[in-house]
Amino acid sequence: MGDDTVRVKPQYLARARSERGELVLRRRPHDGAIELRVNGVFVMDTAETTSERLLASSALAACRTQPSEGLDVLVGGLGLGFTLSELLADARVARVVVAEIEPEVLRWHRDGLVAVNRPALVDPRVQIRIADVRQVLASMPGQSLDLVLLDVDNGPDFLVYDSNADLYGSSFLRTCRAVLAPGGLTAIWSASRSEPLAERMAEVFDAVQCQRIQVRPGERDEEYFLYLGRG
Ligand SMILES: C[S@@+](CC[C@H](N)C(=O)[O-])C[C@H]1O[C@@H](n2cnc3c(N)ncnc32)[C@H](O)[C@@H]1O
Known part of the structure; x- marks a missing residue:
């Protein structure tokens, strides 16, 4: 990755913890899609x-x-x-x-x-x-x-x-x-x-x-x- 590359972090919309682990809803900066992740694993997105x-x-x-x-x-x-x-x-x-x-x-x-x-x-x-x-x-x-x-x-x-x-x-x-x-x-x-x-x-x-x-x-x-x- 070159020096001039700008890293933009995903925007976290919500996080939750259940007895099965952590759920995260986040928005990707590059395309605006929303992702659902469970225990760090990508489950799906809106794109x-x-x-x-x-x-x-x-x-x-x-x-x-x-x-x-x-x-x-x-x-x-x-x-x-x-x-x-x-x-x-x-x-x-x-x-x-x-x-x-x-x-x-x-x-x-x-x-x-x-x-x-x-x-x-x-x-x-x-x-x-x-x-x-x-x-x-x-x-x-x-x-x-x-x-x-x-x-x-x-x-x-x-x-x-x-x-x-x-x-x-x-x-x-x-x-x-x-x-x-x-x-x-x-x-x-x-x-x-x-x-x-x-x-x-x-x-x-x-x-x-x-x-x-x-x-x-x-x-x-x-x-x-x-x-x-x-x-
Ligand atoms: C891949 S997503 C479903 C995607 C959905 N087809 C859609 O169009 O957005 C999986 C969902 O199943 C739920 N889930 C996982 N295990 C389950 C279970 N045993 N019973 C009911 N829901 C479950 C998860 O919390 C998650 O919301």
């Missing part, structure tokens, strides 16, 4: 949200439940709210329950720190539960959901919390399947291709599809993946 939005739109496009309107959806992980906003843009979606484990994430939206997706939070179709997605899913009646969308980590190979590991295991996948109406889908976001996840899903769901998503966050090309399991 490149293609894959978070595709999690919703791809699952909606592949959903085959009947009737095809009045859809009930569970989202695991509010994050910065892009998956939720994309869901709500589809008039077929009637109800969305969002499970978010960190109360401060929801507070940051309500305080206007992540203003871009604030309308989603006040949409009458949305209910947000501050809880582990496992708890929320376990409270759902069998065959009551059209879609279960999971984006709580950077995928099975890059966990944000070690305790989330079993979300990608057979037992939790069976619970996902049990709450799906026939023709419904469970969709899982992943930063890496995961054959073990695909295999476990194939044991539980009628059909499994892996969608590759090419994105360009900043100056580098990346591939992310969506795993879709049909119930």
Whole structure:
């Protein structure tokens, strides 16, 4: 780095500590994007949200439940709210329950720190539960959901919390399947291709599809993946 390079530090918008560690919301100086970091690990930003939005739109496009309107959806992980906003843009979606484990994430939206997706939070179709997605899913009646969308980590190979590991295991996948109406889908976001996840899903769901998503966050090309399991 040359002598005349000016280093500009990110602007910290909020910090919080939970029993799982430290959460940080910060604004990048070079592009103004907002980043969410957990325990020092980049989780996502507001600049490149293609894959978070595709999690919703791809699952909606592949959903085959009947009737095809009045859809009930569970989202695991509010994050910065892009998956939720994309869901709500589809008039077929009637109800969305969002499970978010960190109360401060929801507070940051309500305080206007992540203003871009604030309308989603006040949409009458949305209910947000501050809880582990496992708890929320376990409270759902069998065959009551059209879609279960999971984006709580950077995928099975890059966990944000070690305790989330079993979300990608057979037992939790069976619970996902049990709450799906026939023709419904469970969709899982992943930063890496995961054959073990695909295999476990194939044991539980009628059909499994892996969608590759090419994105360009900043100056580098990346591939992310969506795993879709049909119930
Ligand atoms: C990658 S972000 C979600 C991004 C979201 N799809 C979006 O569009 O902004 C992951 C979110 O999941 C939450 N989370 C992590 N583990 C969780 C769990 N077990 N249950 C519910 N929420 C969880 C995190 O606090 C974080 O807000």
